Amino acid sequence: MIPKIKSTMKSFKFLFVLVPSLAMLLLICTGSLAQKIQHQEWLEYHVSWNGSSNTIGVDLIYDCNNQDTTVFYFGSINPGGQTEIFDILHSVTAVSGDSIALSPSQRKITVYHQTHGIKKLHYNIDGSLIVNPLRARPNEAFRPVIKSGSLYLIGSNLFLETNSFAYKRLTIVWDIWPQNVAYFISNNPLSRPDVQQEIDVHNKEQILIYFGTDLIIKKYKVFDTPYYAITSKRDSTNMQNELMPFLQRFFPSTREFWRDYKAGYYFVSLIPLWNKMASTSTGYSVDGGFSMKYSGPFDFQKRMVLAHETSHHWISGELHFKSVGMEYNWFHEGFNDYIAVYNLARSKMLSNAEFEQYLNDANLKPHYNSPVNELAADSIESKFWTNVYYERLSYQRGFIYAFYFDNQIRLATQGKKNIRDFLVVLFERHKKSKEINITQDLFVEVASQFLPASNIRKEINENLLKGKLLDFKNIRLEKMFKVTINNHIPDIRLIENADLKQFYDWKN
Ligand SMILES: [Zn+2]
Numbered sequence: 001m002i003p004k005i006k007s008t009m010k011s012f013k014f015l016f017v018l019v020p021s022l023a024m025l026l027l028i029c030t031g032s033l034a035q036k037i038q039h040q041e042w043l044e045y046h047v048s049w050n051g052s053s054n055t056i057g058v059d060l061i062y063d064c065n066n067q068d069t070t071v072f073y074f075g076s077i078n079p080g081g082q083t084e085i086f087d088i089l090h091s092v093t094a095v096s097g098d099s100i101a102l103s104p105s106q107r108k109i110t111v112y113h114q115t116h117g118i119k120k121l122h123y124n125i126d127g128s129l130i131v132n133p134l135r136a137r138p139n140e141a142f143r144p145v146i147k148s149g150s151l152y153l154i155g156s157n158l159f160l161e162t163n164s165f166a167y168k169r170l171t172i173v174w175d176i177w178p179q180n181v182a183y184f185i186s187n188n189p190l191s192r193p194d195v196q197q198e199i200d201v202h203n204k205e206q207i208l209i210y211f212g213t214d215l216i217i218k219k220y221k222v223f224d225t226p227y228y229a230i231t232s233k234r235d236s237t238n239m240q241n242e243l244m245p246f247l248q249r250f251f252p253s254t255r256e257f258w259r260d261y262k263a264g265y266y267f268v269s270l271i272p273l274w275n276k277m278a279s280t281s282t283g284y285s286v287d288g289g290f291s292m293k294y295s296g297p298f299d300f301q302k303r304m305v306l307a308h309e310t311s312h313h314w315i316s317g318e319l320h321f322k323s324v325g326m327e328y329n330w331f332h333e334g335f336n337d338y339i340a341v342y343n344l345a346r347s348k349m350l351s352n353a354e355f356e357q358y359l360n361d362a363n364l365k366p367h368y369n370s371p372v373n374e375l376a377a378d379s380i381e382s383k384f385w386t387n388v389y390y391e392r393l394s395y396q397r398g399f400i401y402a403f404y405f406d407n408q409i410r411l412a413t414q415g416k417k418n419i420r421d422f423l424v425v426l427f428e429r430h431k432k433s434k435e436i437n438i439t440q441d442l443f444v445e446v447a448s449q450f451l452p453a454s455n456i457r458k459e460i461n462e463n464l465l466k467g468k469l470l471d472f473k474n475i476r477l478e479k480m481f482k483v484t485i486n487n488h489i490p491d492i493r494l495i496e497n498a499d500l501k502q503f504y505d506w507k508n
Contacts, residue, residue, distance in 0.1 A: 039063035039118055043170040043201070045159065051178025051209070052148045055090070056127040058158065060121045060176075065166050066112045071111040072121070073161040076205070079284075080142030086182070090124040109160070111479050125157065129274050136275035137282035145274065149181065149215065154208035154269070154284065170204060171196050182215035183210075186286055189219075189228045189265055206287040207355075208497075210269070216240060219336070220253045223261045228289070230269035239270050242298040249347035250307060257343055257420055258314050258427055268310065270294065283309050300354050307340035307349075313422075315339060315485050319430060322437035325381035326394055331443075331463045334398010335423075338406070342420070345504035359403065359492055367396035368489040374467040401463060404470055407477045409450045420506050422450055478503075 008313050044061040064070050075085030086107045094100050097114040100121075111121060126127060127146025130139050139145075145152045174193035177183070186208040191197060199207060214233045218240055219226055227247060231239035246268070255261055267289035273280075279296025283305055292307045294302055315336035321328035339356060350358075367373055372389045377397075383390040395462040406419035426446045430438050440460060445455040462468045472483050472490035479505055482493045494500075 009379070026261065037328070040065055041166060041168045043159075043162070044168050045170060045172040046171065046175045047158070047192050048174070049146070049151060049178070050176060050231040051181060051211070051489060055124050055126050055144060056144075056151070056153075057091075057122065057124050057176075060123075060160065062121070062167070064111075064116055065164065066116045067164070068339055069112055070111045070113070071163040072111070073107050073163075074109065074123075076142075077107075077109050078374060080140070080268065081136030082142055082407070086398040088157075092121070092123045095120045121160075125153075127151065127153070131275060133275045136273050136277055137280060138168035138294070140273050140275065141282045141284050141291075146257075149178070149212065149275075151209070151211040153209040154286075155204040158207075158209070159201075168203055170199050172199065172207075173197070178211065179338070181211050181213050183215055184210045184215070184217055184228075184230055184267075186267065186288055189217075189267055189288075191486045203287060208269075208284070208286050208289075208291055211272075220299030222266070223255055225255075225261070225263045226265045227251060228265065228312055230267060232271050234272050235270075237298065238297065241268070243268065245347065245349050245396075246303075246419040248308075248345055250312070250349060253343040253347045254311060254314070254438065257272075257339070257346075257424075259424060260314070260318075260427070264288070266310075266313075268306065269297075270306075270354035281305055285309050285312055285354045290401070302461055303344070303349065304340065304358070307344050309335055311336050311340040311343065314427065319423075319427060319438050320436075322439065325378060327377040327380070327465060329394030330377060331379065333395045334400070335402045337395055337399045338402035339410065340417070342504045345500040350499050352498055352500060353401065355500055356493055363396045363399050364490050364492065366392065367400060370396075373397075373469060376467050377465045397464065397467070400470060401459070404475060405451075405475075407475075407481070410478050411476060414449055416507060417450055418470060418506065425449065446467050474475075 039061070040063050042062075043416065046059040046061070047056055049056040062070070074081065074089050077083055078173060086104045090381045092100060092102060092109055094111050096119075098119065099114075101108070101110045101112070102108070109121070110416045111119070113119065125144055125146075127144035129145055129147055130143070140152075142154065144154075144157045144364075148406050152308055155216065168291040172352045173196035174377075185191050185197060186198055187203075187206070188195075206402065210230065212232065216233060218229050220229060221227065229240055229243050229247065231243070251266070265288060269289070269291045271291070271293055275295075277295050279299065281292055281294035281302050283290060283292045290306070292302070292306060292309075316332035319331075323329060341350065341355070345355060370389045370393065372393060375393060376389075377394070378391055385391070402419060409422060410418050426438065429442060429446055433442070444453050444456050444460070447453070463470055472492070473485055475483075477483060477492070479500050480495055482495060484491050
């Protein structure tokens with residue numbers, strides 16, 4: 001790869017250091033997006049990579065806004081438990097007599113300004129791959145991975161946090177980058193490295209950047225929305241083909257489900273982990289798309305992750321309860337998981353055996369066996385990372401309730417309505433309200449169009465928030481399901497020749 005140098009920016013930078021006022025004039029004369037930059041409010045990032053090194057260089061240009069010090073923070077410990085993330089930062093330098101102090105334990109860079117005005121801070125980011133299969137999932141998802149011909153960066157590993165509320169927007173452009181290497185920046189899929197991007201500082205964690213000689217980036221359409229599929233030639237299977245059922249059936253089904261056809265674009269990326277390891281996957285959702293890193297075949301578990309994550313656009317994304325911690329994750333995670341299954345079934349991407357396995361082995365059995373299954377919803381967050389029982393609790397509790405709730409709506413309406421009718425009304429009511437979050441009152445009010453409000457309110461309090469288990473011994477389900485109880489654990493099977501595709505569909 002021959003590194004490409006953005007010559008206009010280079011000359012600009014040269015002049016900039018020497019004569020700031022002339023540089024401002026040149027900035028205006030470039031005629032690009034750069035002319036709009038107001039440094040009092042903007043952070044301007046210039047990134048350089050030669051395509052073969054494990055390190056990138058970053059120049060941050062900013063106005064110190066007459067402050068004597070500016071404090072920056074690098075990296076994020078969460079998600080992924082990256083306690084050592086500050087160690088990848090090297091060669092931090094400030095220009096024109098300013099001095100800096102680093103506080104690694106706080107991930108903090110303090111710049112002491114000798115003069116006021118436009119400033120430049122330089123740093124390098126070392127994205128060397130860490131070979132450690134035990135930590136490969138969080139490391140390869142939440143740290144930069146930079147090696148010859150391939151770069152993966154997330155916003156929190158590139159852009160700095162500041163202690164100032166003055167900076168509202170940031171820009172990013174590549175000054176040096178490898179030619180003829182596929183490039184993708186998640187906020188603007190059609191962009192090139194040399195096109196400066198403007199990003200709201202609050203959205204900086206939502207940015208994903210790839211370069212890769214191995215990348216295959218294809219554009220599809222779901223209704224009128226462009227969908228980008230990013231895969232890798234390193235894979236032993238043709239992942240673009242594996243994604244076809246999603247692009248042709250599942251993604252259209254989710255948009256039909258919500259009657260929501262308007263979106264700028266969406267992307268999914270499925271990139272193999274560099275660490276060699278048994279079949280696994282991890283994911284990272286950002287505005288506009290979802291990135292999966294994985295090893296092994298694209299099996300049911302991975303299809304389920306992709307369906308779950310891309311469904312989050314609506315549940316948890318558009319429809320989000322105002323909450324202190326994880327007390328409404330029964331909805332954000334559990335309902336979302338059930339709707340992912342709903343649309344997989346409607347898309348004929350889920351066999352009857354897979355449905356039974358998911359309902360029983362991934363939900364009912366582990367949940368009814370869990371020693372913490374009756375923990376109150378507002379106690380989950382503090383224990384969440386301590387073990388898998390807490391991690392799965394909201395998912396399973398919410399999934400099982402959504403399944404029950406769907407059955408109750410079907411029974412009460414003689415099969416004319418189901419959970420989709422409820423969610424569509426909830427979505428439409430919420431959009432009209434212009435509120436940021438949904439509330440329990442709105443949930444109950446909409447549910448009361450299908451079921452008695454008092455029942456729903458009681459179930460939210462007792463079963464979903466306080467954690468009391470649903471008693472399937474005394475619950476009626478649609479005749480497609482057969483329930484047996486073994487040692488207090490409900491086991492739910494489909495009747496012979498059950499038609500999931502027909503069941504998970506709607507009449508209007
Ligand atoms: Zn989720």
